[in-house]
Structures are given as C-alpha cells and as structure tokens.
Amino acid sequence: MPAVIYIEHDGTQHQVEVPDGDSVMQGAVNNMVNGVAGECGGGLACATCHCYVDEAWMDRVGTATGAESEMLEATFSERKPTSRLGCQIAVSEALDGLVVRLPETQY
Amino acid sequence: MAGTAQAGVAAPIPDHVPPELVYDARITEGAEFLAAPHKFMAELHQKAPPIFFSPGSEHQKPAWQLLKYEDAYFVLRxxxxxxxxxxxxxxxxxxxxWNIIPLEIEPPxxxxxxxxxxxxxxxxxxxxxxxxxxxLANDLIDQFIDKGECEFAKDFGRPLPVGVFLDIMSxxxxxxxxxxxxxxxxxxxQDRQIxxxxxxxxxxxxxxxxxxxAAHPDGGAVSAIVHGKPGGEPMSGREIFxxxxFLFIAGLDTVFATLNNIFVxxxxxxxxxxxxxxxxxxxxNIVEELLRVFSVTFSGRTLTQDYEIRGVKMKKGDRVTSILPSCNYDPEIFPDPTDVNFNRPRKPILAFAGGVHSCMxxxxxxxxxxICLQEFLRRIPNFTLKPGTRIEYxxxxxxxxxxxxxxxx
Incomplete structure (x- = not known):
C-alpha cells in the first residue's frame, strides 16, 4: 500500500498506509490524524481538509483547478501555491511517500 | 412517532442485547436530563457503558446509544x-x-x-x-436595547436565523x-394538534x-431545488417538497437552540x-469551543448488516444513535471536558456530525x-438573567x- 506522510503544524509526523484510490483526506480521517477535519466526507463542500503539498511532490500531484480552486479561496488558514484539498488527491503507487503539511486549523 | 407503544408499555428488548448493556437514560425527555441537559450528557461517560441500549419510550424507538467520540466518528463516516x-x-x-432530502438519500x-x-x-x-x-443582528438589537430587557429566545435567537434563512431561500x-x-x-x-x-x-x-x-427562477435555494436535476433528471414534486x-427544519431550530444555550x-x-x-x-476558537460544549443534536442511523464495535454485537436493522453532545464531552479526546477553555488544542468537534451527511x-x-457574540456583546456587554428566572428546556x-x-x- 502507498504511504502518505502527514506533518502536523507542530511538527508531529504520521506515516500512514493508504489504500490505492483512497484520498489523502480519507487516509487522515480513517487514522485519526489531527489537523484534517474532512467534515463533509469528500463532497468538495467544506474546505476542511486543506493541506500543503510538499514542494518536491507538486509536479506529480498538480495544482488545484476548477471547483477545488474556488473552494480554496475560503479556507481558514492561508492559501499558498501548494494548497490542495486532501479529498481531491487520490493516492496511488505513483504517490507512494507523498508528504503533506497540515495547517494549524481548518476552521 | 405515530403508532408507537403507549407510555409505560416498553417494547421487548431484543434477544441479542446483553442485559448489562440496557440503560434507560431517558435522554431528551427525563426529568434529570431536562433539569440540566448538557451536564447530564457530560456525566453519562461516568454513569453508562460507552455503548448502551436504550429501551425506548412513547417518543423514541429502542436504539443503541454511542457516547464515545471515536465510535460516532466511525459510524458517521x-x-x-x-x-x-x-x-x-x-x-x-x-x-x-416522502424522503427527507438529502439526509435520507445515501451514496452514490x-x-x-x-x-x-x-x-x-x-x-x-x-x-x-x-x-x-x-x-440583521443590529436591527434586532435596536428593537430592544433601550428597554433594558429582552426575551432573548423570542427577540433574537429565533428571528436571526429565520431572517438569514429567508434570505438564502429568496x-x-x-x-x-x-x-x-x-x-x-x-x-x-408540545401539542400534536397545533x-x-x-x-x-x-x-x-x-x-x-x-x-x-418554478415559473420565476431566482438565485435562492427554493429555486435551485425546483430547477435542480440530480443525475440529469428533474425531481418529483414529492422530492422537491x-x-x-428539510432546509426549513434544519435552518430554523438548531441555531436557535445553540444561541439560547450560549446566552444562558x-x-x-x-x-x-x-x-x-x-x-x-x-x-x-471561542465559537468552536462553545459549539463543542453546547451541541444540540443527535444522529440516528440504522444498521445495514451485523456489526461489532467495542465487543458489542449489533444486528442488521438495529437503530444506532450518536449522542453528539456526549461525544463532544469525551474525556479521552477533550481532557477536562466540562471546562470551557477557549485555548484548547483544536480537534474536530462533532456538533455538525461528520461524513457525507455532515451539516450543510x-x-x-x-x-x-x-456575529451574534460580537454584535450583542459590543452593544450590551453586561447582562444577567432576570431575577427569579428558572431556565426550562x-x-x-x-x-x-x-x-x-x-x-x-
């Protein structure tokens, strides 16, 4: 299973195995990783799974577009060029080892 | 609610429910609950098993009750x-x-x-x-500020969310x-006829x-629903209703109750x-902490198959209620849970449930x-309950x- 490394705002690191096809948000909430709320369950409706993708992974993950980009305009923590919503990133073998940093708060 | 058992005539406890897990907390209706509901729900963690079976009443069907944050978090998701x-x-x-939409519709x-x-x-x-x-908040305050008193629930807690709701619905x-x-x-x-x-x-x-x-579309929610085509098909009249x-019910009562709890x-x-x-x-942080300690709702579900949590074997068809206010007082997740602490480390609260049916x-x-906290406290920073007031729930x-x-x- 591909691994995703979540780094909380205070530096706490979680390496989580996430089933192929699950989202970065699901990987966090199913393993009680602090810092991702994922309140709406992946419906692109709440902007509470905001994360910052590590620079080194941006070319593989890509930037936010369309409805996701619009939703990111209303996140609680600052939007950066590496901002994504975790529910919109599908984990795969190609993303094995993905590093995402989590904002201090989601709302 | 219609046609349920008469008061005092309990439905038989299903055979698969161990007697030691039956606990009649009388949530939402017992005298002890109604005297101080949030205190009662916080103290359930010391009094009841983490998953217990409520035998039900005139108003409620028998159901498993979940107190633990992690269990509700899982069930909701x-x-x-x-x-x-x-x-x-x-x-x-x-x-x-008729279905309550979208609550009673499941994925996909x-x-x-x-x-x-x-x-x-x-x-x-x-x-x-x-x-x-x-x-709107200020317009409402204008109407009572000079009187030196108000009935907050009627004069502010009720009209504020109603006004916002009317705007969103156009x-x-x-x-x-x-x-x-x-x-x-x-x-x-509290009167069936009314x-x-x-x-x-x-x-x-x-x-x-x-x-x-339908005849005159606008930018509001009713129009969006009337003209909405889930999956490309228009909805039936019954679905639209x-x-x-559901928006009418969901938008009016929850914020009302939350504001009233907070202002007491x-x-x-x-x-x-x-x-x-x-x-x-x-x-x-203040808003989030107040929403944690004054959560107002419960989430009911029904099992689609047999399932076991914490060693409790539940059966297909059993009802399961997440007592969300209790979950928000889970001491494992929120240490010293009854302390209202505006600088508490942030954890997602369950006031709005979670998962696909989380509060829209x-x-x-x-x-x-x-806004209510900011505007009311800005204009009326000092207030008390009227002398002799006994708060009833x-x-x-x-x-x-x-x-x-x-x-x-």
Missing part, C-alpha cells in the same frame, strides 16, 4: 454500514411517504442532491453574507413573523412557493463574557454564532431552553 435512510425524526404518514445518489444546494452555503458564499447578517423578510410562529408551532408546541395544523399551513405555503419559483421542508451561559458567567470581549482575535449549514451556523431532539429572559441597565 461509514454510511455503507450505518444508513440514515428512514431516520428523520418527523412524523410522516407511512401511506404517503446523495451527492447529486446535495450538490444542488451546497453552493448556496459554501464557505465562500457564507463570507459574502457576513455584512447582511451583521446588519423568500421575503415580510414572512418573518409567520415563519417564527410556524417554527414554534411545529417544533415546540403541530399538525401548522404542518398543514407550512405545506400549503411551501407548495405555493415551489410553484412560484422533502428537500425544501454568558448571562451566568460575567467573567467569561469579559474574556470574550477582551480577546477579539480568538473569536473563532455548518459554515453558516459558525458565522451566525460569531424543551424536551425533544434539539436541546435548548424554552426562554431566556435577559436584563441590563
């Missing part, structure tokens, strides 16, 4: 095992059934329905509503008094509005009121609570006081 189909707590005629169809209204309450849209909500503010009366009659009259009569009035009105919006009705506490805790006034930059108005509700599935008489100089 697994609709494939715990379905919300048929779980809506409103009386409906089984021979003339659920999202098609919810996508119709999500944009109207998205975080971004809610930001654009801030000024008009702030103005219904005229002139309907305010009518909606306030309907909300009270339907949700809190509730049924009001339900009739609401049905006639909503159906008229639905016809109007179930959808509009503020009236009784002058030093905490001052703390809020003195820390404007911490307002979002969560961002709006947070904004409303924030409504029985039923939305936890809040009946009236909140406030006084100030």
């Amino acid at each position: 697994h609709p494939e095992f715990f379905t919300s189909a048929g779980s809506g707590p409103f009386p409906r005629d089984p021979n003339d059934w 169809h659920h999202r098609k329905y919810r996508a119709i209204v999500d944009p109207l309450v998205s975080p971004k849209t809610v930001m654009t509503l801030e000024l008009s909500i702030r103005k 219904l005229p503010r002139s309907m305010m008094d009518e909606f306030v009366r309907w909300a009270m009659g339907l949700l809190h009259a 509730a049924q009569q009001v339900m009739g009035e609401v049905t006639v009105y909503l159906n008229t509005v639905i016809r109007e919006k 179930g959808f509009v009705f 506490w503020l009236a009784e805790n002058p030093e905490r009121r001052q703390e809020i006034i003195d820390s404007p930059g911490n307002i979002d 108005g969560a961002h709006l509700a947070r904004m409303e609570v924030k 409504y029985p039923g599935g939305v936890v809040g006081p009946k009236s909140v008489p406030l006084a100030w100089r």
